[in-house]
Amino acid sequence: MILQLGETIDAGVNARIIALASRLETAVDAGKLVGVLDIVPTYRSLLLRYDPEQVRGAALERMLRDMGDDPAGTGAPARYWQVPCLYGGEIGQDMDELAGMKGLTTDELIAIHSGTDYRVYMIGFAPGFAYLGGQPEILHTPRLPKPRQNIARGAIGIGGQQGNINSVAGPSGWRFLGWTPVRSFDPARAEPFLFRAGDHIRFRRIGTEEAHELEARSVAGETIITPQQALT
Amino acid sequence: MSIQVLSAGPMLTVQDAGRSGLRHMGVSSAGPIDRVAMALANALVGNNQGAAVLEFAGPCGSFRSNRAVRFAVTGADCAIRIDERKILPGESHRLNPGETLTVGVPGGAVWAYLAFSGGIETPPVLGSRSTHLRSGVGGVEGRSLKAADLLPLGRDDPDAPCLRIAAGLDHRSLGTERGPIRVILGPQDGYFAPEVLARLTADDFTVTAQRDRMAMVLGGVQLPAARGHDIVSDGTVPGSIQVPGSGMPLVLLAESQTTGGYPKICTIASCDLARLAQMPVGAHFRFAVVSRDEGEDLWLLQQRKLRVALDTLVPRPRDFLHSEYLLSCDLVGGIYDPEEVVRPVPLHQQEADT
Numbered sequence: 001m002i003l004q005l006g007e008t009i010d011a012g013v014n015a016r017i018i019a020l021a022s023r024l025e026t027a028v029d030a031g032k033l034v035g036v037l038d039i040v041p042t043y044r045s046l047l048l049r050y051d052p053e054q055v056r057g058a059a060l061e062r063m064l065r066d067m068g069d070d071p072a073g074t075g076a077p078a079r080y081w082q083v084p085c086l087y088g089g090e091i092g093q094d095m096d097e098l099a100g101m102k103g104l105t106t107d108e109l110i111a112i113h114s115g116t117d118y119r120v121y122m123i124g125f126a127p128g129f130a131y132l133g134g135q136p137e138i139l140h141t142p143r144l145p146k147p148r149q150n151i152a153r154g155a156i157g158i159g160g161q162q163g164n165i166n167s168v169a170g171p172s173g174w175r176f177l178g179w180t181p182v183r184s185f186d187p188a189r190a191e192p193f194l195f196r197a198g199d200h201i202r203f204r205r206i207g208t209e210e211a212h213e214l215e216a217r218s219v220a221g222e223t224i225i226t227p228q229q230a231l232t
Numbered sequence: 233m234s235i236q237v238l239s240a241g242p243m244l245t246v247q248d249a250g251r252s253g254l255r256h257m258g259v260s261s262a263g264p265i266d267r268v269a270m271a272l273a274n275a276l277v278g279n280n281q282g283a284a285v286l287e288f289a290g291p292c293g294s295f296r297s298n299r300a301v302r303f304a305v306t307g308a309d310c311a312i313r314i315d316e317r318k319i320l321p322g323e324s325h326r327l328n329p330g331e332t333l334t335v336g337v338p339g340g341a342v343w344a345y346l347a348f349s350g351g352i353e354t355p356p357v358l359g360s361r362s363t364h365l366r367s368g369v370g371g372v373e374g375r376s377l378k379a380a381d382l383l384p385l386g387r388d389d390p391d392a393p394c395l396r397i398a399a400g401l402d403h404r405s406l407g408t409e410r411g412p413i414r415v416i417l418g419p420q421d422g423y424f425a426p427e428v429l430a431r432l433t434a435d436d437f438t439v440t441a442q443r444d445r446m447a448m449v450l451g452g453v454q455l456p457a458a459r460g461h462d463i464v465s466d467g468t469v470p471g472s473i474q475v476p477g478s479g480m481p482l483v484l485l486a487e488s489q490t491t492g493g494y495p496k497i498c499t500i501a502s503c504d505l506a507r508l509a510q511m512p513v514g515a516h517f518r519f520a521v522v523s524r525d526e527g528e529d530l531w532l533l534q535q536r537k538l539r540v541a542l543d544t545l546v547p548r549p550r551d552f553l554h555s556e557y558l559l560s561c562d563l564v565g566g567i568y569d570p571e572e573v574v575r576p577v578p579l580h581q582q583e584a585d586t
Contacts, residue, residue, distance in 0.1 A: 002467065038253055038254075040467040122491065123258045125490065168367045187358055
């Protein structure tokens with residue numbers, strides 16, 4: 001079942017979706033809502049997977065209507081992450097071309113990219129894969145006509161108006177300007193997923209030496225960054 | 233207490249009931265393409281419905297065990313041998329240490345299941361042993377199996393009998409029906425013009441060779457979207473039919489991604505998804521639209537039928553009709569009905585009666 005609040009990318013709609021998802025999760029945890037198997041907030045809609053042996057769709061739909069929308073949003077408070085980013089290099093292979101396309105120096109490009117407050121609109125596509133919105137218009141860049149076959153885990157890129165942090169290695173048609181040693185998904189870690197929908201992210205420029213040091217800690221299973229409560 | 237893989241086909245993976253409750257973290261459910269066939273394979277060897285089994289498409293492989301185990305193959309007709317001895321699918325058999333089990337290509341269907349008593353006990357990842365190839369989690373190192381892999385097994389009862397399903401039931405079509413594949417319209421059916429929506433149920437679709445555990449591409453009918461083929465990404469489930477710019481419908485399966493940016497014209501009713509996924513390349517079929525409530529009713533009916541079938545498994549007569557047993561019988565005095573000789577008693581009948 002899908003509950004839709006909009007058809008476009010809008011931070012307000014996204015906040016209402018996340019707040020509703022959070023209220024439903026609370027109801028499931030409290031045993032007030034049985035048979036709901038998955039609650040998936042996305043940019044502008046909420047997907048529920050349910051077991052008809054425990055709850056019928058019609059009853060679930062009535063309950064959702066009764067719960068109503070909560071424009072203020074009473075979900076978990078947003079968290080603020082600072083994600084270290086090694087710009088350019090082998091994985092950030094498109095940085096120079098991106099700067100050229102936009103008539104910027106690479107330093108100017110990095111300053112814009114790392115000076116932006118991104119919002120995690122949803123986690124989807126692959127485990128822990130964060131879709132980032134709030135990208136300044138100058139960074140909007142069409143996807144490659146032909147996807148590349150193997151983009152590394154941790155690659156930081158731009159696809160259309162969205163940004164991302166690659167959570168697992170795989171094919172991608174996005175353009176990449178950096179890499180982070182932070183693992184947004186590590187099934188062996190006590191907390192396998194770092195980010196959740198509604199979080200805020202800023203990138204912090206780091207050098208090669210710090211990147212290697214953080215990578216070594218990351219490989220050892222350490223979670224190398226911790227969130228703070230969002231200022232906004 | 234393990235199964236050794238001597239050889240493996242290209243698409244042989246460990247699957248259990250799959251991951252639930254993690255789609256909001258981008259984690260696909262994985263699990264079996266045909267859950268009914270998997271449940272039957274498990275029941276035939278005395279396992280819980282959700283125990284981990286091997287799923288395969290194309291040639292399966294050959295195996296050895298370091299203790300006596302029961303095994304069963306379901307989902308399709310496959311050539312099965314213990315050493316040189318031919319074995320039937322759809323019932324359980326015993327594999328002794330030193331013997332080699334060889335399982336061939338699924339015939340008449342695509343996805344088949346090989347269960348071992350005790351269940352495969354590779355380490356669970358995110359609450360499940362299911363292999364998700366794309367993100368490399370579950371099963372053995374998150375990949376398809378290969379020769380020399382060792383699969384640890386859980387405990388089982390070494391004296392439990394081998395089983396088969398009750399007479400009159402077909403292990404290949406348990407819980408499925410003939411006729412059109414039922415779908416529920418939406419969530420983006422509004423992206424398509426009425427005449428294109430009419431094609432969805434009026435024309436023949438075909439199964440193409442572009443298929444794997446993530447999705448299958450359908451041919452035969454083009455479904456252009458009047459409002460375009462890009463949406464702001466939203467949630468998907470196994471059974472969602474996405475229509476990308478090619479107009480060729482894409483049916484998402486167990487290993488699909490959790491979100492997608494193509495309009496979804498409809499969702500296949502859960503009771504019919506495996507029936508479609510099991511159709512061989514080139515098969516023709518039609519869709520029929522049902523309401524959400526009807527789709528749920530069909531699912532509930534399928535669940536009830538499956539439970540009945542699993543609760544009425546019977547000991548396999550062959551265990552009793554081996555040569556020593558036959559020699560001990562008075563075979564001259566009359567003709568015995570095998571059913572009468574073994575007097576099958578449905579498992580769990582006593583529990584059900586009390």
